[in-house]
Amino acid sequence: MNISNLILEGKLLNIKIGENADRISNLESISVQQGDIPALYGYYIDHLYFEITVIENTVVGIQFDLSYDTGKVSIETKENKIELDGKTTFSDLVSFLKSINWDFDHIGSEVYPKRIVMNRSECSFYFNYDDRLLKINNFDMKLYKKLTN
Numbered sequence: 001m002n003i004s005n006l007i008l009e010g011k012l013l014n015i016k017i018g019e020n021a022d023r024i025s026n027l028e029s030i031s032v033q034q035g036d037i038p039a040l041y042g043y044y045i046d047h048l049y050f051e052i053t054v055i056e057n058t059v060v061g062i063q064f065d066l067s068y069d070t071g072k073v074s075i076e077t078k079e080n081k082i083e084l085d086g087k088t089t090f091s092d093l094v095s096f097l098k099s100i101n102w103d104f105d106h107i108g109s110e111v112y113p114k115r116i117v118m119n120r121s122e123c124s125f126y127f128n129y130d131d132r133l134l135k136i137n138n139f140d141m142k143l144y145k146k147l148t149n
Contacts, residue, residue, distance in 0.1 A: 001074065008120060018143060024043070027052060030051070039054045048071040051065065058147055061140065064136045066136075103120060124136075
């Protein structure tokens, strides 16, 4: 499945960050909103499982976690493609993003050793300690703050 729109536009098929979650069918409730802690929903597309983060009935984030989903997703442009799965390394993704001239930063942290942040969107790629892709998360922090203040 091509997730280029998720990375660049915060959109996954019929789900878009900023839209009302009530319009989305087949969401499975994982946890309910508690104050400023968002609700979390599961959403399947074919056999792939995504987590949808919702605050005040508004989608603020979409995540694909490779630690428990064995499916593959891809980033595709007209001429290039990379398949992303639990075997994708940090250097694999950096090389691909450089080859298509997408602007990004890479950051290390105490929780995850490496993270790639796309400068055109709110999307981040998190890597685990063995340098393998762990999750892809597009979370709109500005929208979250607006809705919780």
